[in-house]
Amino acid sequence: MKYSRQRELVREAVEKSSIHPTADEVYQEVRKREPTISLATVYRNLNQLSENHLIRRVVVPGDSDHFDHTLKEHEHMICTQCGCVVDIWPQVSLQALFSGMEGAHITGYDLTLYGICDDCARKRGEAELQDTAHV
Amino acid sequence: MKYSRQRELVREAVEKSSIHPTADEVYQEVRKREPTISLATVYRNLNQLSENHLIRRVVVPGDSDHFDHTLKEHEHMICTQCGCVVDIWPQVSLQALFSGMEGAHITGYDLTLYGICDDCARKRGEAELQDTAHV
């Protein structure tokens, strides 16, 4: 991979983001510094960077792929309320768990967890208090 | 859901298939008995049947969705060699494992395992024997 300004900007955008951005979100961010970059270039670079394990692709069924700068083994939860992506750090290695399963030679996996993020849980709690306050 | 001949044929096609068919594979199958059915109808019915838990949708990142007539909790492995879908029956409930994780309220998940199916493993073994036979 020879250097390109565009690829470096894409990498930095993923690096600095805390929201596990989609290709389009990376595009919008990079455009602030490189207004002529094309979405196709962003896609090509995200693909290359993840193939070379410099960033990680986060697959979300029915949604665009997201990208994560954290390479250490961890999982992702999609909040079913607001759609945000939350990092989950299991106590045990799921890779080890799955590859130990009998019945087939399992070498990898894609996992998407679903649930409620802390923010939405808090808001929901407050809403319930509101509901009962006037009883 | 009121009865329709088309929906019944779609349901039967999934029921009788052992390959976890995609929408298009279901379409090809149903067309044998109902040549005028449209792909849109197959999609609409697969959606309805899975929303009503009569069949299960199997999400495969980067590929079409597949459909499974088995509703009992189990997982799926995609063979990285031939692309087939293999049922995997874990010893423990992953649903229970994930919902017990700390850090968030996890309520569901989508899991795709990757590995080598028995057929491909056998073929690979034979190929290796071939390779060494003439040494």
Add this chain to the structure above:
DNA sequence: CTATGTGCAAAGGGTTTGCAAGTAG
């Protein structure tokens, strides 16, 4: 009768690709 379901064709949305021009090494 009316709410659902159907077939068709067109639209949709995210992602990839062909091409000619630009650029790193």
Add this chain to the structure above:
DNA sequence: CTACTTGCAAACCCTTTGCACATAG
């Protein structure tokens, strides 16, 4: 010099949708 990269627009692929007609209950 030449292999890799870019921007643009068009193509792709799977899936959904609008519409007028058909059908179950």
